[in-house]
Every structure is written in C-alpha cells, then in structure tokens.
Amino acid sequence: MIRFEKRLSPSRATTIITPIIAVILTMIAGGIMFALLGKPPLEAIRIIFWDPLFDPTFASYSRPQLLVKAGPLILIAIGLSIGFKAGIWNIGAEGQYIMGAIFGAAAALAFFPAESALIFPLMVISGALGGWLWAMIPAILRAKFKTNEILVSLMLVYVAESILASVAQGLLKNPDGYGFPGSRNLQQYPSAFNAEVIANSGMHWGVISAFMAVIFTYVMMTRHIRGFEVRLLGEAPKAAQFAGVSTTRLTIFCLGFSGALAGLAGMFEVSGPAGQITIDFNSGYGFTAIIVAFLGRLHPVGILMAGLLMALTYIGGELAQLMLGLPGASIQLFQGMLLLFLLATDVFTNYRIRIGVAH
Amino acid sequence: MDLLGINPVLLIASLMVSATPILLAAIGETVVEKSGVLNLGVEGMMIVGAVVGFITAVNTASPVLGFITAAVAGALLSVIFATLVLYLKSNQVATGLGLTLVGLGISALLGKPYEGIKSPTLQSFEIPVLSDIPVIGPMLFSHDPMVYVSVIIVALVWYTLTHTRIGLILRAVGENHDAAHALGYKVLRIRFMAIMFGGACSGLGGAYISLARVPQWTEGMTAGAGWIALAIVVFSSWKPWRTLIGAYLFGGITVLQLNLQAAGVDIPVEYLSMSPFVITIVVLVIISAKGNHGAPASLGRLFHASN
Numbered sequence: 332m333i334r335f336e337k338r339l340s341p342s343r344a345t346t347i348i349t350p351i352i353a354v355i356l357t358m359i360a361g362g363i364m365f366a367l368l369g370k371p372p373l374e375a376i377r378i379i380f381w382d383p384l385f386d387p388t389f390a391s392y393s394r395p396q397l398l399v400k401a402g403p404l405i406l407i408a409i410g411l412s413i414g415f416k417a418g419i420w421n422i423g424a425e426g427q428y429i430m431g432a433i434f435g436a437a438a439a440l441a442f443f444p445a446e447s448a449l450i451f452p453l454m455v456i457s458g459a460l461g462g463w464l465w466a467m468i469p470a471i472l473r474a475k476f477k478t479n480e481i482l483v484s485l486m487l488v489y490v491a492e493s494i495l496a497s498v499a500q501g502l503l504k505n506p507d508g509y510g511f512p513g514s515r516n517l518q519q520y521p522s523a524f525n526a527e528v529i530a531n532s533g534m535h536w537g538v539i540s541a542f543m544a545v546i547f548t549y550v551m552m553t554r555h556i557r558g559f560e561v562r563l564l565g566e567a568p569k570a571a572q573f574a575g576v577s578t579t580r581l582t583i584f585c586l587g588f589s590g591a592l593a594g595l596a597g598m599f600e601v602s603g604p605a606g607q608i609t610i611d612f613n614s615g616y617g618f619t620a621i622i623v624a625f626l627g628r629l630h631p632v633g634i635l636m637a638g639l640l641m642a643l644t645y646i647g648g649e650l651a652q653l654m655l656g657l658p659g660a661s662i663q664l665f666q667g668m669l670l671l672f673l674l675a676t677d678v679f680t681n682y683r684i685r686i687g688v689a690h
Numbered sequence: 691m692d693l694l695g696i697n698p699v700l701l702i703a704s705l706m707v708s709a710t711p712i713l714l715a716a717i718g719e720t721v722v723e724k725s726g727v728l729n730l731g732v733e734g735m736m737i738v739g740a741v742v743g744f745i746t747a748v749n750t751a752s753p754v755l756g757f758i759t760a761a762v763a764g765a766l767l768s769v770i771f772a773t774l775v776l777y778l779k780s781n782q783v784a785t786g787l788g789l790t791l792v793g794l795g796i797s798a799l800l801g802k803p804y805e806g807i808k809s810p811t812l813q814s815f816e817i818p819v820l821s822d823i824p825v826i827g828p829m830l831f832s833h834d835p836m837v838y839v840s841v842i843i844v845a846l847v848w849y850t851l852t853h854t855r856i857g858l859i860l861r862a863v864g865e866n867h868d869a870a871h872a873l874g875y876k877v878l879r880i881r882f883m884a885i886m887f888g889g890a891c892s893g894l895g896g897a898y899i900s901l902a903r904v905p906q907w908t909e910g911m912t913a914g915a916g917w918i919a920l921a922i923v924v925f926s927s928w929k930p931w932r933t934l935i936g937a938y939l940f941g942g943i944t945v946l947q948l949n950l951q952a953a954g955v956d957i958p959v960e961y962l963s964m965s966p967f968v969i970t971i972v973v974l975v976i977i978s979a980k981g982n983h984g985a986p987a988s989l990g991r992l993f994h995a996s997n
Contacts, residue, residue: 335779337994368799420783472971478978481730481783482921486967489914493964501958618791625784658802660909664795670788671770674780682779 335682345680350626350633353673354640360672361665370655378654379647379662393646395533399604400645402538403428403596405638407620409544410589412629413552417561418568419585423469423484424593425617426491427462431594432601433498434461436514436608439523440503443515450522454598455536462594463587465491470586474579480586492613499610514608517601525603537599541638544592549631561585593617615663622670641666701945706833707903709941710840711736711895711912715919716926716933717844718891723923724851725884726864726988730786731771732892733916734793735764739893740900741797744907747809756809757836757897764893765886767793772885776878782990794910801907809905812836836898841934843891848930860884864986867993877993892916914967921970925977927984943969 358380362372383393407424414421421427435458442450468487472478498504503514517523528534552558564571564581572578596616601608623641627634648662715732722729739760747756771789774780812834820831851857860880863870867877899915900907918940926932947962955962 335994415784422783422787468971472975472978476975476979477981478971478975479924482917482924482974483971485917486914486921486971489967490964493960497958497960621784621787622791658799660795660798660802664792664799667788667791667793667795671774671785671792674785674788675774675778677780678778 334685335678336685338681338683341680346628349676349680350628350637350673353626353669353676356672356676357665357669360668361661364661364664365657368657368661370657375651375655375657378651379644379665383643383646383650389650393650395527395531396646397639397642398533398538399535400642401638402535402541403600403616404620404623404641405541405635406537406544406596406599407589407593407617408623408627408634408638409541409548409631410592411620412624412627412631412634413548413561414585414589415565415624416552416629417564417581417585419473419582420481421466421469421484421586421589422481422621423466423486423488423617424589424620425613425615426484426488427465427590427593428597428600428617429488429491429495429613430465431458431462431597432605432612433495433503433597433608434458434594435598436503436517436601437498439517439520439602440515442522443520446522448522451525451602454523454602455595458594458598459591460594462597463591465594466586466590467583470583470590473586474582480582484586488617495608495612496610499608499612503608505607512610516606518603518606523602525599535599535603537596537603540595540599542635545631545635552631557584593620619666622666625670625673701942701949702830703833705938705941705945706830706837707941708944709937710837711898711903712915712919712922712940713840713934713937714843714895714898715892715916716922716937717840717847717930718888718895719919719923720926720928720930720933721847721851721860721891722884722888723989724864724928724986725860725881726867726986726991726993727775727881727885728782728786728990729768729771729775729789729885729888730783730920731768731789731793731916732786732888732919733912733914734790735767735889735892736793736896736899736916736919737797737910737912738767738793739764739896740912741801741804741896741907742893743897744809744900745800745804747901748804748807751810753810753812753901756901757894760893760897761890762893764889764891764896766889767796768885768889768892771889772882775885776881776993779992779994782992790916798909801909804907805909807906809901809907811902811905834902836894836902840894840898844930844934851930861986864988867988867991871993871995877995881993892919895919918966918970921974924985925973927977928986929984940966940970 358376362376365372365375382389384390411421411424435454438454438457439450465487469480469483472483473480500512505513505515525535525537528539560576560581563574564576605612619641623634623637627637644662644666651657652659715736719729719732742763743756743760746759747753771785774785775782814834817831851861859875863875863877863880871877896912899911904911922933922936922940925936943966947965951959951962
C-alpha cells in the first residue's frame, strides 16, 4: 500500500527538482500529442526548445524575441507570486495588463505630437496606475465586503476586453487611420517609443523593469517585514492574526502590487513590441504568467528562469507552426499541461512516499 | 430605436435558452462545492464538452449522442482535476485554473477542422396540453428537451442533497471532512464522484452552447460562461433552487442586452456586452456584504487522512 506522509517542512531538494521533472514529463506527453497529430515528436520538441536558441538560421531572429516575450511574463508573474504566497488569488492580471496599456498609451497620445523627455516616464506612471486601479476593484471589494477576489478579478478581464475594443474604435482611434480601428503607432512617436536599450538584444525598458522587479521582490521577501508578513499570512493565517498582521492592508498591497506590475507590462508592450492599441492587443500573457509563477515556485529567481522557459515555448511554438504546421492551440495545451504536471509532482515536495502497511 | 419591437414572450423563451448552459454548469458545481471542493475548471470542462458534443453530433447526425459524449468528456477531464487535488494534494485554485487552460487548448485543437459547419440541433419538444396555453405555452413549454432536462437535474440535486442519505453524507464531507472521515465515510471517494458529476454537468452545459444556442463551433465560444456559473453558485448560497433563479436572471440580462443591441439603443455595443459581467460583480458584492451565507465549511481545504 502506498501512503503519503506529510513532511514537517517542504523538501528543499525536491522544490528544485520537481519543476525539471514536470518539464520532462510535459515534453513526453507533448511528444505523444505531436505524434497523434501526425507530426514527428522528437523534431517538434527540438524545434520548440533548441532551434530558437541555437539554429544558425533562426537564432539571430529568435534570441532577442526571447527577452521580448519573457519580459512581460516575468513582470506579471513576479507580482502574482506575492499574492499567491499570501493566499490572495489575483487571476485577472490579463485585465490589469490591458488597462495598463490603455492608460500608458492614452498618456502618450494626449501629448502627441509634442516631444519631451518627460512623456515616457509619465507613461510608465500611468501604466502602473491603470493596472493598480483595475486591481483595486477586487482588492477593495475583498477588504470591505469579503467578495471573492478570484471571481471578481477574472470577470474584470472580460470588462477590460470590452473597454479595449471600445477605445480602439473610439477614444484612442488614430484620426489619420483611414477609419481603421486601432490607435496611432507609438513606435513612430519618438518620445513615447519604448525602444531597445541595446540594439538587437530584445532588451527594452520592460525587460529591465522585469529584472529590477525580480531583485526588488527577492529583497522584500527575504529581508523586509512586508515579505515576512506575506509568508506568514499564507502559511499560518491564525498566527498572522495574533501577530497583528492586517489582512486588509496586505490584501490591498498584494493585489495593488501585482496590478501595478501587470499594468507596467501592458504599457511597455503597447509602447514597444506591439506599438499600438488594437482590438485584440492582449495575447494571454496575464494567464500564462500564472503558469510562470507556479513553475518558478513563487520564488523570484525561479520565476526569472520559468519566464525565459515559457518565452521559449512561445517562440519555439511559432517556429513549429511555421516548420511543421503544428496548430497554434497545441502550444497553449502544452503550456497548460506543464502547469498540471507541475502541480502533480508537487506532492513530493510536501509529502514523503511510504510503501507498506501503516503502523 | 425600436424598444417596442422587443417581444416579451420571445424574450422569456430565449432567456431560458441562454440560461440553460450556465444553469447546468452551476448545478454541477454546486454539488462539487457542497462536497468541499472548489473546481475552477468549469470553463475548461464546458468548452471541451462543447467541442466534443459538436464533433459527435456532426459525425453521427445525432445531437443526443452529442450531449452524451459531451457529458462523458467533461467527466473525464474532471478526473484529471480530481486525481490531482484529492490524491496528489495539489492546490485547488491553481489546479482548476490549469484545467481551464488545458481545456481551452484541447478544444481549440480538436475543433479546428469543424469551424464554419452547422450542427444538427434538437427538435423543440412541445409539452402536450401545457404548450397550448396562450402566452405561457410558447414561453415556457415549447423548448428543446435539454431545457427541461436541466430543470429536472436541479430538482434531482435538490432532492438528493436534502432528502436522501447520500446527500446528507455528501454535505457532511463538505462541512467537516475530518468528522466525516472519523465516522468512516470515504471522503476522497465521495468527493471524486461529486467532481465527476460536476464535470459531466459542465460538459452538458458546454454542449448546449454548441448544439442548441449557437449551433456551430467557434474557438473560445463559452466566452466566460463557466466563470459566470461559478459566480452563480456563490449567488445562490449553495442552494440548488437558487441556482435556477441566478441562471435565469443572468440569462435575462444577456438576452436583454442582445435585444437592446438589436433594437439599436444609443449605448455602445461594448458597454452592453460587458454588462452581464459588471452586474455579476455587483450581485456578488451584495451577496457577500450580507456576511456568512452558507458556504460549506471545508470548501477548498485540503484533506489528508493522517492515519
């Protein structure tokens, strides 16, 4: 008989090993899926995980893309991880990302065509503010009325998508756009353009912010009282209460922090790689970031690596679509499977497997 | 603008149609949550039910077979969730979310070749005598059979939960799993069955969208219905009959906003289409502001029988 025996504290070794096992299991399951779709499994795996980085023809294009895709994923996931640690579930980062982009773009377009070095910093602040405000809705409802933040934050994604469709066709529509929906292209507006800091590296300000967020969060979680409170609330809510940790304040902090970071990610995306507000501007980063947060074990450094890996599956997936005609949805499925495998293998972190009869 | 063109009989009749998928998913999730498990994968199970039901119905020309396979597909998908959450002790919120992501991926993959095809739909079933009543007849008693099936499922769930031994055990497991375990009930097995029931209901609900409400397949066609269903469970305070009220209210809002769009009301389409979500949030706030409202005490808590 197989039994699970609870470990007194999570095993450190398995914490590091399980994500790797989950990735390998996903590759195997993914390979089976590719085979069922009639595609060569090993070649598909190689194209997804190896070719974007090392293939002589593609690498020069794909390598910078790695940072472009990883930047927003890491930025959002870092914010989410804090809340997840405290047991506060913001699953509407996608909506906060959209609002950040709208606020950021609106700040830029308000000054178009004036040129000033102050415009970009203003956009950064507006973007963070947009995401923060959108996250404040579930935060305040949770704090004041105990309304379920999972459902509210998620519902607000649909509301944000409607607002996006509305502003793309109305408020922020390009007046010189011949009636097509979509805002002016910020890439052609020098003061607002989030250009690459180092040419051909993919390193734009959003990526730099993501790295800064990693460092900031690491310090906060390990050295600052706020980080301690977050962990305390997540691991021992009763103890947190006795220690005088204010749940209300922490709820507002966690949701606000993740909302602001998601908003920043949206703002850097719209002013850089995407260039403009369009009806379907958002591409699911807010949801994929949830996988990134878990894959990175809610740890800043882990999230950094998980974000890069997940970015790789995006780029590799596009490459596989091109080379093998692999359906785009199979990559989405691949990412979802990764999360489930990760959660499945997680049991070894918190439990010891015992074989034999209980005594 | 032509508000008078909105026919109240048709409005109520289409309200029932638009509420049915959410009702099916919500009543299934009510049972799952009553057993103490929160499955956020409703959206994923619905969309897989939608695509599997559609594919079966198109290939066999039988919508009934479509609904059956959709229920089986939803239940099978929920087995993944049940295994992870119950036996591998994974986090319920994250696992449910993962299930939704996987479900969306599977459905997009399976449904690709079926885009743009129309599916065979259910014949509407006029209940004898009752459907002949003027006004009320066409409003309530001239629907396709699934509308009635969904109401019957609600009645059965209500009866089982409140009047039978198995319902009592299920509620005990949801209220206090340690006590239920001490009494010798198989907590995990009961939850497993509840989760599968929820999966089957979600699958049915999804299939209703692709086979009856829209009759075709488009990627991501459930468009948040699963999340609304989860909100309705909270709205109904985990009471079966109230899910009926919740789902029909929500169906009413959806139909009304569609009718207003068609009537050319001077409100931008985007604001009308976000209204169901905004109203759901408002309702959630009102319900939660009233305080303790009957959530199962063990909801979302991990159960580990330590000898």
